[in-house]
Amino acid sequence: MEMNRPAPPNALDENRHGQIGRALDRVDGPQKVAGAAPYAYEVRHGEPPAYGWIVEATIARGRVRSVDATAAERAPGVLLVMTHRNVPKQAPWGPLEMDDRFARAKPCLADDRIAHYGEPVAFVVAQTLEQARSAAQLVRVEYDPEDGAFQLQHNLAAADKPGDDEEPDSANGDFAQSFTAAAVRVDLQYTTPVHIHAQMEPHAALAWWEGERVTVHCSSQLLESAQKCVANTLQIPQEKVRVVSRFIGGGFGGKLPIHAEVILSVLASRQLQRPVKTALTRQQMFHLTSHRTDTVQQLRLGAAADGTLQAISHESWSHCARFDNYLEPVVAATRSLYAGAHRFTRQRHVKLDLPVADSCRSPGEAVGMLTLECAMDELAEALGMDPLVLRLKNEPQQDPEKHVPFSSRQLAQCLHEGARRFGWDSRNARPAQVREGRWLVGMGMASASRGNKLQPSKCKVCLGADGVLVARMSMTDIGTGSYTVFTQVAAEMLGLPVEQVRMELGDSDFPPTAGSGGSFGAASAGSALYDACEKLRTKFAQSAGIDPAHADFGDGHVRGGGKSASLAKLAGPEGMEADGEIRPGAMAKAYSQQSYGAFFAEVAVDSDSGEVRLRRMLGVFAAGRILNEKTARSQLLGGMIWGVGAALHEAAAIDPRHGFFANHDIAEYHVPVHADIPALEVVLLPEVDDKANPLKIKGLGELGISGAAGALANAVYNACGVRVRDFPITLDKLLPGLP
Secondary structure, rough: OEEOOOOOOOHHHHHHOOOOOOOOOOOHHHHHHOOOOOOOOHHHOOOOOOEEEEEEEOOOOOEEEEOOHHHHHOOOOOEEOOOOOOOOOOOOOOOOOOOOOHHEEEOOOOOOOOOOOOOOOEEEEEOOHHHHHHHHHOOOEEEEEOOOOOOOOHHHHHHEOOHHHOEEEEOOOHHHHHHHOOOEEEEEEEEOEEEEOOOOOEEEEEEEOOOOEEEEEEEOOHHHHHHHHHHHHHOHHHHEEEEEOOOOOOOOOOOOOOOOHHHHHHHHHHHHHHEEEEEEEEEHHHOOOEEEOOOEEEEEEEOOOOOOOEEEEEEEEEEEEEEOOOOOOOOOOOOOOOOOOEEEEEEEEEOOOOEEOOOOOOOHHHHHHHHHHHHHHHHHHHHHOOHHHHHHHOOOOOOOOOOOOOOOOOHHHHHHHHHHHOOHHHOOOOOOOOOOOOOOEEEEEEEEEEOOOOOEEEEEEOOOOOOEEEEEOOOOOOOOOHHHHHHHEEEEEEHOOOHHHEEEEEEEOOOOOOOOOOOHHHHHHHHHHHHHHHHHHHHHHOEEEEEEEEOEEOOOOEEEEEEEEEHHHHHHOOOOEEEEEEEEEOOOHHOEOOOEEEEEEEEEOOOOOOOEEEEEEEEEEEEEEEEEEEHHHHHHHHHHHHHHHHHOOOEEOOOOOOOOOOOOOOOOOOOOOOOOOOOOEEEEEEEEOOOOOOOEEEOOOOOOOHHHHHHHHHHHHHHHOOOOOOOOHHHHHHHHHHH
């Protein structure tokens, strides 16, 4: 199936069995709470595994002068110490021009070069974890350090233009002339820091070989990419690699790439001919995995006196590793969110001697919309206009840069509904006017927008003689509820109770899918599942002598034209199978596809200490058909909480002397905790989008982050009158300006 035309009415529209939209508890929940859901590090296979421990470089750039592993090799239980001197041959890193950057070869210990702090310089494998960790302390490494560049703001002059395929620039009309002529202008610079994914489950891998084929259980969001990465690195055929990831304890983009624990476990397992298991410590995750780049952003907005936007410019600088080419898509939302004839966006990256920067919790929009929504607030103040009214006034009739219609757009409805529910009309527009004792109280709001994507995916379904439908896909569940919503789709399509549907996910031996990432997982894999179920319905109807167009499925039967047949009996001992597939098509270019929402927040600022407390927060969203109200709400709540973190807490501090993240643990890298978050409210507006995919859904996993921090920042300004443009908003930045 290819999305070349709007999806026609289907069984999910009818929803005769009430499975779609139902707040079904997670079908994998009982396994998880009982400890029966094995995560990567908990998987067991055959003989007891050996345990790996990575030794990290203690310089940020230079060469390894010498490695003395003698003491480590003689330590109790040690089976192998791998360094650049004895590591098996691997492919060179890259190539950069590969379409799937997560499939690139990623060799470890390949030479004596050190590209960033924490890069592996040795890998110790022992009989027990404790023995490997202890022996790793005995490896002695001497370096020839070199000077490096570690700070984005100090190296902007070295900014590069990314490749043309990354669309770094866009221009419509004459921005410069329009901005100069505008009645009201704002010209603002904002900065955002490095963010760390901070997943609950550390990165881990268990690898073993059976002949010439390796199986890797790891925590990976994209199994096809992971499979290709391992194969490309080892220079073996892709079919000789099997990657399994049944359960993932949080991904947030940090488990899109394959990291050193996988490659090193695979190499050591082949050499030792036994399973090897490796997990990163929390501290190692800061330098051995990816992170969100910091940014410098310049926003220039020009408007007529009535608030009509005439000129919009958004420029961004972000960093990437010196050997990489990743570009944070900071300006993505700015290109389509508000009307304005004269527009200009530009993105540049600066190559630094830091670990790889990559996708993290709504890449682009999370930091780009934070600044855009703050700039809109500042423009509204300059105009003397309500920030809500300014946004509504600049609603575009079509995508302002692509010049195509929106597939669906309920941003205005989200803004109106949110304002009504939150009591926005009670807001005092003058900052620092509402006081409760020593607390200054204020309100802020922001729009939410996140691009919607459909990616190629496949699925196989089989209904057996026991009446149970089994669906197989390589799709992963990173804690978002994939197992559950797919179960609901299949149950509704075949008219089965959810107890008679079994999802088998997370294995590269299963039909390939796009995986979990970019908020495209449910739409892509779910559409392949839908297609497979639709074809299975046709097979059953035809087997029963019923016109498929008028077949009714329910209670494990197919009925129509006065006939009725049991699905289990029609399936027979061999079962009945069908394959499904989805591919993006003309709809992706013919329509601009986004999910939308609106955030409203109330905060209190301590006038003595500068402490900021979130009091209440509301998010109203329109994201196509909602498959499960409970899992959707959970994802959006999580996104809003990350927005609180981006506004008030999160920042990885780079040591400018040595190029490492100084606060490399959760004690010092601050994320929101229960005491920071009051009861949040999520409202989902009814919507279906037949241009998006057969399910008529839109991605919402990252929508709850996109713009959320801006609402908090705007509320802080309204509360105390201090505008912070260098995030996060911490006490030291507020105190000098408090009334």
